[in-house]
Amino acid sequence: MQGTVDGFSYGLVTPVAAFLMACLGGALGLRCTTRSLRHRDSFKAGWLALGATSIGTGIWTMHFIAMMGFSVQQAPIDYDRPITFASLGVAVLMVGIGIFIVGYRGATALTLVTGGTITGLGVATMHYLGMAGMRLQGRIEYDTLTVALSVVIAVVAATAALWAAVSIHGFLASLGASLVMGVAVSGMHYTAMAAVSVHLHGTTASTSTGDNAGSLLLPMLIGPAVFLILAAVVVMFDPLLVMGDPDWQGSPRAVHRPGVPAPRHVPSYGEPANRTARPGARGARRAAPRGGHRSQDW
Numbered sequence: 001m002q003g004t005v006d007g008f009s010y011g012l013v014t015p016v017a018a019f020l021m022a023c024l025g026g027a028l029g030l031r032c033t034t035r036s037l038r039h040r041d042s043f044k045a046g047w048l049a050l051g052a053t054s055i056g057t058g059i060w061t062m063h064f065i066a067m068m069g070f071s072v073q074q075a076p077i078d079y080d081r082p083i084t085f086a087s088l089g090v091a092v093l094m095v096g097i098g099i100f101i102v103g104y105r106g107a108t109a110l111t112l113v114t115g116g117t118i119t120g121l122g123v124a125t126m127h128y129l130g131m132a133g134m135r136l137q138g139r140i141e142y143d144t145l146t147v148a149l150s151v152v153i154a155v156v157a158a159t160a161a162l163w164a165a166v167s168i169h170g171f172l173a174s175l176g177a178s179l180v181m182g183v184a185v186s187g188m189h190y191t192a193m194a195a196v197s198v199h200l201h202g203t204t205a206s207t208s209t210g211d212n213a214g215s216l217l218l219p220m221l222i223g224p225a226v227f228l229i230l231a232a233v234v235v236m237f238d239p240l241l242v243m244g245d246p247d248w249q250g251s252p253r254a255v256h257r258p259g260v261p262a263p264r265h266v267p268s269y270g271e272p273a274n275r276t277a278r279p280g281a282r283g284a285r286r287a288a289p290r291g292g293h294r295s296q297d298w
Contacts, residue, residue, distance in 0.1 A: 001074070001138075001199065001200040001201075002197070002198070002199060002200070003072040003073065003074050003075060003138055003197075003198035003199065003200045004072065004073035004074065005070075005071075005072055005073075005196060005197070005198055006069075006070070006071050006072075006073065007066075007069060007070050007190070007193050008069050009068075009069045009070070009071045010068070010069045013069070014065055014066055014068050014069035015066060015069070015186065015190075017065050018061075018062040018063070018065040018066040018186060018189070019062070019182050019183070019186045020182070021058055021061045021062045021065055021225075021228070022058055022059060022062040022181065022182040022185040022186055023058075023178045023179055023181070023182035024058055024178075024228055024232070025054050025055050025056075025057055025058010025059060025061070025062070025228060026055060026058060026161060026177075026178040026181035026182055026185070027174060027175065027178035028050075028051070028054035028055075028058070028228065028231050028232060029051040029052065029054040029055030029058070029095075029099075029161070029165070030051070030161065030164055030165045030168075030174050030177055030178060030181075031051075031174055032047045032048070032050045032051030032054060032231075033047070033048065033051040033099055033102070033103065033162075033165035033166070034165055034166070034168075034174070035047045036048045036051065036103050037103065037166060044103065045100075048096070048099050048100055048103045049096065050231060050234070051099055051165075052092060052095045052096035052098075052099045052100070053092050053096070053227070053231075054228065054231050055095050055099070055119075055161075056088070056091035056092035056093075056094075056095040056096070056122075056126075057088070057091075057092065057224045057227055057228060058228060059091055059095075059123055059126065059185055060087065060088045060091045060092075060126060060130075060224060061224045061225060061228070062182075062185060062186065062189065063087075063126065063127055063130055063189055064084075064130065066186075066189055066190070066193075067130070070193065072136060072138070072198050072200075074200055075136045075137045075138055075198075075200055076136070077134055077135070077136050078134070078135040078136065079133050079134060079135065080133040080134075080135055081133075083129065083130075083132055083133035084130060084133040086129060086133075087125075087126045087127075087129040087130040087133065088126070088224070090122060090125050090126050090129055091122055091123065091125075091126035093122070094118055094119060094121065094122020094123075094125065094126075095119050095122050095123070095158075097115075097118050097119075097122070098114075098115035098116065098117075098118040098119030098122070098158065098162065099115065099119070099162070099165075101114055101115040101118070102115040102162050102165070102166060107162075107163070107166035107167070112159055112162055112163055112166075113159060115158075115159075115162050116155060116156075116158045116159025116160075116161075116162050116163075117155050117158075117159070119155075119158035119159075119161075119162065120151070120154040120155030120156070120157065120158035120159065121151070121154070121155065122158075123154040123157075123158060123185070123188065124150065124151045124154045124155075124188070124192075127150075127154075127188070127189060127192055128147075128192070131192075131196075136198070136200075137200060137201050138198050138199055138200035138201055139198070139199045139201070140196060140197075140198055141196075141197050141198075141199060142195045142196060142197075143194075143195040143197070146191065146192070146194055146195035147192065147195050149191055150188050150189075150191040150192035150195065153184065153187055153188040153191055154185075154188045156184070157181060157184030157185060157187075157188060160180070160181070160184070161177070161181045161184075164177035164180075164181070
């Protein structure tokens with residue numbers, strides 16, 4: 001028996017909410033990746049890890065918010081908890097691999113393609129592993145060509161997101177990139193859902209012992225949503241991360257450390273030019289170097 005599939009049981013509520021979560025995760029991930037490129041110390045790995053977790057969590061949350069609107073008219077849907085949470089781990093892990101490749105190997109064409117492919121395959125794996133956690137009195141089948149198209153969309157979207165992370169700076173540009181990423185991820189999800197068909201085993205109600213959609217999806221979405229909010233707080237308290245290039249901050253104040261020559265003082269308007277000159281300084285500059293050789297200007 002062919003089941004009647006409905007991917008929009010709540011109208012536009014779930015697609016819009018899912019899109020916003022994908023945009024939030026993408027925006028946080030892009031800004032964290034941008035911030036990591038400015039660090040060459042121990043904080044680099046931390047920013048990359050936060051970016052990977054933000055993107056993976058945002059995509060996973062987007063998927064299951066959208067799945068709340070998915071229903072089969074003739075059969076209730078349950079979810080297997082371990083497989084559902086495993087899909088979250090896969091998303092964060094594979095997105096992390098792709099981001100760390102770009103973060104540590106540089107934004108070359110090869111690293112972008114490699115990282116984007118791994119990240120895109122991680123997004124697709126997360127989706128279909130999450131679908132494998134569905135339990136209903138029937139069999140889920142997929143159209144091969146549509147599945148292949150969804151994987152291509154995921155890889156292209158991930159590659160474009162990594163390129164944006166290393167190429168686009170500034171708040172407004174990153175906001176636009178995150179919106180494009182949200183459209184791409186949502187498009188990948190609903191393309192993959194268009195490949196689904198359900199063949200029911202009978203007309204009896206489901207007897208699965210797993211958690212139903214209401215008791216499982218809503219509670220387990222709370223944790224990832226809280227994480228994304230906390231990650232957003234971390235980003236908002238770092239002006240450099242939000243604004244991109246810190247031209248608006250002005251030049252940083254120099255700090256004089258022992259053993260390091262202090263920077264030359266530049267007189268301000270109305271200040272005597274020789275205010276900071278020290279006796280003997282001119283003669284010291286004219287002193288010949290050791291060995292009697294004349295110094296060269298390079």
